[in-house]
Amino acid sequence: xxxxxxxxxxxxxxxxxxxxxxxxxxxxxxxxxxxxxxxxxxxxxxxxxxxxxxxxxxxxxxxxxxxxxxxxxxxxxxxxxxxxxxxxxxxxxxxxxxxxxxxxxxxxxxxxxxxxxxxxxxxxxxxxxxxxxxxxxxxxxxxxxxxxxxxxxxxxxxxxxxxxxxxxxxxxxxxxxxxxxxxxxxxxxxxxxxxxxxxxxxxxxxxxxxxxxxxxxxxxxxxxxxxxxxxxxxxxxxxxxxxxxxxxxxxxxxxxx
Amino acid sequence: xxxxxxxxxxxxxxxxxxxxxxxxxxxxxxxxxxxxxxxxxxxxxxxxxxxxxxxxxxxxxxxxxxxxxxxxxxxxxxxxxxxxxxxxxxxxxxxxxxxxxxxxxxxxxxxxxxxxxxxxxxxxxxxxxxxxxxxxxxxxxxxxxxxxxxxxxxxxxxxxxxxxxxxxxxxxxxxxxxxxxxxxxxxxxxxxxxxx
Numbered sequence: 001x002x003x004x005x006x007x008x009x010x011x012x013x014x015x016x017x018x019x020x021x022x023x024x025x026x027x028x029x030x031x032x033x034x035x036x037x038x039x040x041x042x043x044x045x046x047x048x049x050x051x052x053x054x055x056x057x058x059x060x061x062x063x064x065x066x067x068x069x070x071x072x073x074x075x076x077x078x079x080x081x082x083x084x085x086x087x088x089x090x091x092x093x094x095x096x097x098x099x100x101x102x103x104x105x106x107x108x109x110x111x112x113x114x115x116x117x118x119x120x121x122x123x124x125x126x127x128x129x130x131x132x133x134x135x136x137x138x139x140x141x142x143x144x145x146x147x148x149x150x151x152x153x154x155x156x157x158x159x160x161x162x163x164x165x166x167x168x169x170x171x172x173x174x175x176x177x178x179x180x181x182x183x184x185x186x187x188x189x190x191x192x193x194x195x196x197x198x199x200x201x202x203x204x205x206x207x208x209x210x211x212x213x214x215x216x217x218x219x220x221x222x223x224x225x226x227x228x229x230x231x232x233x234x235x236x237x238x239x240x241x242x243x244x245x246x247x248x249x250x251x252x253x254x255x256x257x
Numbered sequence: 258x259x260x261x262x263x264x265x266x267x268x269x270x271x272x273x274x275x276x277x278x279x280x281x282x283x284x285x286x287x288x289x290x291x292x293x294x295x296x297x298x299x300x301x302x303x304x305x306x307x308x309x310x311x312x313x314x315x316x317x318x319x320x321x322x323x324x325x326x327x328x329x330x331x332x333x334x335x336x337x338x339x340x341x342x343x344x345x346x347x348x349x350x351x352x353x354x355x356x357x358x359x360x361x362x363x364x365x366x367x368x369x370x371x372x373x374x375x376x377x378x379x380x381x382x383x384x385x386x387x388x389x390x391x392x393x394x395x396x397x398x399x400x401x402x403x404x405x406x407x408x409x410x411x412x413x414x415x416x417x418x419x420x421x422x423x424x425x426x427x428x429x430x431x432x433x434x435x436x437x438x439x440x441x442x443x444x445x446x447x448x449x450x451x452x453x
Contacts, residue, residue, distance in 0.1 A: 067388045081346035086353045104329040110317035117322045121356030132370045144304045152303040
């Protein structure tokens with residue numbers, strides 16, 4: 001056992017050393033927040049690079065990491081990648097071995113991966129489809145429909161407290177972050193188990209630290225004003241479209257140069 | 258290992274993956290036209306969807322999750338880059354692309370729904386196709402010379418879109434679909450259960 005422990009410490013030390021190179025392309029009130037939360041859970045050092053998502057142009061630096069120009073994007077040494085769920089999975093596998101992601105031969109691994117896919121592959125398309133007012137075919141859609149999605153999520157959670165039971169993993173980060181949005185849009189009416197689950201997620205220290213990073217916003221003044229407007233828009237559904245339009249309009253003169 | 262399967266579904270991906278990995282498995286056909294699903298299937302797949310997998314104590318569903326699980330567990334370093342390989346990040350990013358970008362973007366376009374590319378994780382259909390094409394950037398496979406489980410996900414999406422007539426007139430993606438079809442394991446997956 002002592003030998004095993006010593007090896008574990010060595011592995012962690014070398015991984016923490018390489019973690020100093022972590023660079024996160026980020027903007028407040030976007031899916032980048034769930035990666036900040038993941039990084040905070042893992043206790044890693046990272047640098048945030050603010051991306052102004054209202055500028056139509058993206059820097060070459062960001063596009064090299066995220067071809068659609070979306071945030072979040074991650075740089076970790078030679079690793080350049082995008083997609084919030086993929087990044088959370090990558091970080092948990094690489095730096096949270098056995099704790100934030102079950103190992104490859106752990107019996108929980110399968111269910112863990114299934115729930116890692118659930119936020120981007122099931123919740124988001126099902127919610128978007130419902131808001132868009134078009135019901136697709138739940139038999140052919142991978143995400144079924146909104147009702148099936150909610151039932152599967154609730155049933156999967158069971159008595160909790162986390163999606164894999166007693167163990168908090170990266171899957172709770174992606175589900176929790178998506179759930180915070182669902183809660184804001186009052187989609188959990190009649191589903192107290194899911195509301196409670198999200199409240200548990202929000203009470204975590206790492207979640208609170210990630211929230212503080214978003215609230216502190218970027219350093220430059222115009223970027224901060226914009227982040228404030230976006231945060232207001234995020235909490236008031238009816239204000240979103242006019243706010244986006246206003247920000248687009250304000251941006252326009254700058255883009256002409 | 259037991260695979261819950263139905264013809265003409267995403268279960269094809271799991272079969273192709275099992276064939277690429279050279280694993281032994283038993284196929285359990287699921288009658289998708291029946292209104293009820295067996296409790297055995299529901300234990301692995303609460304939405305009653307196929308594919309679902311049972312491997313010892315592991316019970317799971319979702320084609321992307323199953324392919325990821327099988328590649329890491331039974332073909333590490335071959336069909337999935339190892340956890341500390343520089344390719345690992347990009348590999349995971351592309352593993353999420355079919356369920357998280359291709360499928361919702363295609364469904365949105367087919368439904369004629371207004372797309373909000375800034376908010377949607379998948380952008381919109383055009384951005385998705387452009388990203389996919391540029392990801393291949395003249396290479397045979399999505400990670401370059403190396404075929405991985407990400408090509409099973411993306412390749413099966415391309416093949417499905419081709420058969421449904423939703424693959425845009427893209428020579429890059431057509432050629433990619435053809436390269437996938439030329440693989441022995443893909444052919445075996447297609448022929449074994451006449452899954453067209």
